[in-house]
Amino acid sequence: MKYDLIDSNLFIKNRQKFMAQMKPKSIAVFNSNDIYPIGADSTMPFQQARDLFYLSGVDQEESILVLFPDAHEAKHKEVLFVRETNEHIAVWEGEKLTKEKALEVSGIKTTYWLKEFDKIFYELMTEAETVYFNTNEHYRQSVETETREDRFIKWCKDKFPAHKWEKSNQILQELRGNKEPQEIKLMQQACNITEKAFKRVLQFTKPGVWEYEIEAEFIHEFTRNRSRGFAYTPIIASGNNANVLHYIENKAQCKEGELLLIDAGAEYANYASDMTRTIPVSGRFTDRQKQVYNAVLKVKKEATKMLVPGTMWKEYHEEVGKLMTSELLDLGLLDKADVQNENPDWPAYKKYFMHGTSHHIGLDTHDYGPLKKPMKANMVFTVEPGIYLPDEGFGIRLEDDMVIQESGEPFNLMKNIPLEVEEIEEWMKNK
Secondary structure, three states, X not given: OOOOOOOOHHHHHHHHHHHOOOOOOEEXXXXXXXXXXXXXXXXXXXXXXXXXXXXXXXXXXXXEEEXXXXXXXXXXXXXXXXXXXXXXXXXXXXXXXXHHHHHHHHOOOEEEEHHHHHHHHHHHHOOOOEEEEOOOOOOOOOOOOOOHHHHHHHHHHHHOOOOEEEEOHHHHHHHHHOXXXXXXXXXXXXXXXXXXXXXXXXXXXXXXXXXHHHHHHHHHHHHHOOOOXXXXXXXXXXXXXXXXXXXXXXOOEOOOOOEEEEEEOEEEOOEEOOEEEEEEOOOOOOHHHHHHHHHHHHHHHHHHHOOOOOOOHHHHHHHHHHHHHHHHHHOOOOOHHHHHOOEOOEOHHHHOOOOOOOOEOOOOOOOOOOOOOOOOOOOEEEEOOEEEEHHHOEEEEOEEEEEOOOOOOOEEOOOOOOOOHHHHHHHHHOO
């Protein structure tokens, strides 16, 4: 991996927190992701299952983590299974984890080769009464592919039908939502790389460049700073393309007088950053563009102040809606009749701001985290209001990543990334 080795104490602590919430005589299993085929002998680049990485730091395919706090033998309380490496694999695929390296990465003392899994797991299951399965229950998930985890669950239920089943997800939603200081440092590194790339793009953007050229500037800076690349598929949307919320073609030419909406962030060590900025292709905002931009910025600043311990996610979004309604009235985009006659299930402001304001971010861009409980310190949320005006040919969204503090306003991991109109114009002027 390109990133520096992460201190295994992070993963040791994460496992301790998880096992503390397991039922007596229970065993939990976490599988790596598959390597997905494209066609012929081609495959997609491997990305590790985030829950397995969160609990072990292991970042390679064909790996299994087993947690069994009540195991009869102490060495089986934490067990890692990895693919056996050899000289042939080293020549053709590169370095894989040895048992010694697995200990260094994860802090797990007991590692077996994957071919031993069935035998060892059967032995452990004779002691266990309950199995924790790791299912994907993210509120936005829409996975249709059968995963390695899915296949394991089917196999395990068939092989051990007399056991009881539990799910890991409820525990992980809580744990992954609250970041350890080491995790926040890794996220700060991802944000710092994003900052470098965005400043590069501010110097590069001008009328006539293509959206895909700007995407290339980002990936250049990401790669040279030891990032694997984008944390998610980037949106580089000039002009009216910005009004397509998930525009990812990035194929148009940027024209004089247009705005360019950029939603892009680097990953670092599997941790995500998520930034959105909207900049003038020509280097200066028009009066109307500036007016709308500052309205979005005002909503963003006020919304950020609400990210404090005790805030409820649902009520927070409702309050942001009220802020946006006020700004849209001031811009003349809504009138009082629009608000008085609005549908409570789809308020008037949704015509111009139709998505949510904040989501958890961490190992996933839309990370796990409890949404029906009060916010806590060390949760990390995005803040990303927007106003979309297809009739005027532009859309504006602004987004930063915020760490909730014990008291006061959250800490902005992107505080050094230009945001104010004057900052943007100054950076674009000094080309």
